[in-house]
Amino acid sequence: MDALIHARGLTKQFGSITAVAGIDLDVTRGEAFGFLGPNGAGKSSTMRMIGCVSPPSGGTLRILGLDPVKDGSAIRGRLGVVPQADTLDNELTVKENLVIYGRYFGLSRADVRKRADELLEFVQLSERADSKVEPLSGGMKRRLTIARALVNDPEVLLLDEPTTGLDPQARHVVWDRLFRLKQRGVTLILTTHYMDEAEQLCDRLVVMDGGTIAAEGSPLELIREYSTREVVELRFAGEAPEIGEDAFGDLVQRVEVLPDRLLLYTDDGDALVPVAHERLHPQSVLVRRSTLEDVFLRLTGRTLVD
């Protein structure tokens, strides 16, 4: 196996605060790997360590078989990075941003100009090539940042919350471009707190919480392991009735009581619905498949962690 990223007991501390508390990771070539987790879970700190812009506080980390502390410059030359906040050069035009970035990677002026045109085409920004960066929309800036990260034809693309703050149209364009990169064999490593994004893009993901890895697997595996096949949502006009975990016997594995709703985690929604109707008289009933969101909330809780 060709492990592009290999971490054992990786930790990151900022003074007395532990951002990453000893995680183990292996990402293989061609994989789309996701970090899922609430804010402050340690996703970005991990990404910065992988990007060789943040020295690990402890543990081992190998990227492309190299040591990020000793060979940071060589590793960064083979990575593409899309940071959480856009760091585009506002004093330059759209195309100049790509050209100079390619130069930072040691590409020749002629090569980089050609490459810039191709990339602008790829992210659908050719018409804005000579525009300043400032007036671009959020989605355009994001696409330009992605194009910039691809200028050195990276083996690994690191994306820290690639679609946060974008409108649905812009998100779909970004997803589409990332999917194409994945098909071309680029290894994608991304953080997100959008479950649909993780389900769409990731072959494998870890759920991080409090600096540790709470669960690992493919989206389907995680749903199978940490949730049931289906969820029956019962809505009530007033407050939802308090019921115990075993109110429905074997039919329901887990019950979650929310202010106006009951969530019943079950493997057989169709069998459960009539029973639940009869016993609890809800205002409405919805049967849906379990999603990553259910896994996420189960693992990281519903309380706000900010």
Add this chain to the structure above:
Amino acid sequence: MTAFALASRTRGHLLFERNIMVYRRAWMTIFSGFFEPLFYLFSMGYGLGHFVGKIHGVSYPHYIAPALLASAAMNGAVYDATTNVFWKLRYGKVYDSMLATPLGPVDVAVGETAWAQFRGLLYAIGFMVTAAALGAVQSWWGLLALPAAMVVGFGFAGVGIGVATFLRSWQDFELVQVVLLPMFLFSGTFYPLSVYPTVLQWFVRVSPLYNAISLVRSFTLGHVTWYCPLNAAYLLAIGVVGIAVARRRMAGLLLT
């Protein structure tokens, strides 16, 4: 020479390239700094100089022209090294994106020093051409004033970059001015060191601008002495220290 040599040996020259891209469109903003030393030359040198007469046998405009040349190199370098670097470091996020590439803090520190030195040199050249046309350069040694201005620019650019990494807000630039203005006025710019009592003279001798002026003046007046290499070494040393400090500080601020 100086920072340019360092920049070509590191990836620092890529920052230089970036800045050229930016200023290709904004060259007017550089142009403005060209006039300040000329205003001093006309008002002090020719205006006030009318009542001053000669200093050490040299007419007053000839006496202050090299000092203004050194100050021009200093101002250009310091202005760029502090204002621009501070903005890029704290607000523009320019270095954050650079450090995600093979570039490292040392490339940033060296590259920006080279650029700031270059800006100082541009002002020095502009002033030199005008001063020579007015006959304020008396010796063929004067040709060496430009390489000297590069050394001056290097020293102040390096220190400026180092200082820029410690500035926390735009208010802190007042502190930079509090140092620069007295240094400009009291470093033997407008009159010789001999007007000060001995103790003060030694104090002024360690002023970087005094060394810069002394170096440039030796060349334009053709009084080259063994002080010249000493002045140059002092300026090179503070530049190198400034770059080293900036490299460390930038790594500490950006690679967390």
